[in-house]
Amino acid sequence: MPASLCLIIATFLWGSSFIALKYAIAIYDPALVIFLRMLTTLVLALCLWRYVIRFDYHKGDWKYLVGMSLAEPCLYFLFEGHAMEYTSASQAGVIVSCLPIIVAFLAFFMLKEYISKAIVLGFTFCIGGSILLTLLSPTSEQAPNPLLGNFLELMAMVCAAFYTVSVKHLAARYSPLTLIALQGFSGSLFFAPFLLFIDLPSENQHDLTALLSILYLGSCVTLGGYGMYNYAISKVSVLTAAAYSNLIPIFTLILSAIILGEILTLGQWLSIFVVFIGVMISQRHQELVIDVSDEVLSDVPLADDSLLAETSKRNSVPDASELKG
Numbered sequence: 070m071p072a073s074l075c076l077i078i079a080t081f082l083w084g085s086s087f088i089a090l091k092y093a094i095a096i097y098d099p100a101l102v103i104f105l106r107m108l109t110t111l112v113l114a115l116c117l118w119r120y121v122i123r124f125d126y127h128k129g130d131w132k133y134l135v136g137m138s139l140a141e142p143c144l145y146f147l148f149e150g151h152a153m154e155y156t157s158a159s160q161a162g163v164i165v166s167c168l169p170i171i172v173a174f175l176a177f178f179m180l181k182e183y184i185s186k187a188i189v190l191g192f193t194f195c196i197g198g199s200i201l202l203t204l205l206s207p208t209s210e211q212a213p214n215p216l217l218g219n220f221l222e223l224m225a226m227v228c229a230a231f232y233t234v235s236v237k238h239l240a241a242r243y244s245p246l247t248l249i250a251l252q253g254f255s256g257s258l259f260f261a262p263f264l265l266f267i268d269l270p271s272e273n274q275h276d277l278t279a280l281l282s283i284l285y286l287g288s289c290v291t292l293g294g295y296g297m298y299n300y301a302i303s304k305v306s307v308l309t310a311a312a313y314s315n316l317i318p319i320f321t322l323i324l325s326a327i328i329l330g331e332i333l334t335l336g337q338w339l340s341i342f343v344v345f346i347g348v349m350i351s352q353r354h355q356e357l358v359i360d361v362s363d364e365v366l367s368d369v370p371l372a373d374d375s376l377l378a379e380t381s382k383r384n385s386v387p388d389a390s391e392l393k394g
Contacts, residue, residue: 072304075297076313082294084320087158089282096279099150100263107256109287114250123244133235138255141232148225156218162321164222166344171230172311191350198343240303245296
């Protein structure tokens with residue numbers, strides 16, 4: 070399956086996850102929802118055990134595996150689960166638009182990736198638009214505290230960015246199901262102690278729609294979405310994969326309007342427009358890198374293969390093996 074199609078499917082599933090999460094946490098505590106989601110993912114992954122054990126461990130991988138698991142699902146779902154208590158699904162989807170910009174900045178420190186003026190300007194627009202969205206968003210039943218909810222969702226995006234860069238380092242040697250099984254295991258282990266501090270629902274407090282939402286999150290979104298994403302990221306650059314997250318708010322807005330009946334104000338649409346301007350500006354980063362690479366390579370004598378290779382390496386997206394640590 071083409072990597073681009075995998076990324077589109079993954080972003081659609083992630084866009085729909087905000088809707089399902091909204092239904093689930095309306096009935097159950099976020100900690101219980103996330104624990105059951107991770108447990109569902111783990112059980113399904115164990116059913117596919119022969120694919121889970123397909124990996125080639127290298128010395129030092131444990132640092133990336135632990136860091137990846139701590140960032141996502143542990144901290145990511147902790148932030149996002151509580152964010153959905155305070156903000157709407159559509160607003161959270163717009164905050165996701167900042168993910169490619171955050172990935173670019175994180176890649177600068179972890180991958181020594183070049184950051185252009187377009188990235189800086191795009192980052193400014195995205196963050197500014199997100200703040201504007203928060204300030205212009207009225208308190209409502211769907212978003213009782215948008216300031217807190219949107220901040221928590223932004224922290225979740227920082228975790229997602231770290232996860233993206235870590236997976237890029239691991240994807241060449243670990244099957245997508247291996248990484249997903251590790252997410253399911255670490256997530257179940259991390260959120261299990263939270264159950265001791267919450268009120269568990271009684272038998273007559275269960276809701277079929279909420280339970281089906283949790284099942285959908287654990288199977289389709291986590292197992293399916295992350296499986297598609299982990300496969301695709303082994304085929305394309307980390308910034309290319311992150312750029313597809315721009316589709317998440319589009320899918321979320323459409324599904325929120327259809328399923329939840331959410332209505333955005335003119336000010337909120339203006340904020341969304343500002344975010345998308347930032348996203349579009351940031352996409353110039355890839356074009357600038359390619360233009361610089363082509364211009365430099367055209368001046369290098371073809372006979373000097375070593376210089377050509379070094380120049381190409383310096384101006385392209387670094388390979389995962391170049392990660393420090």
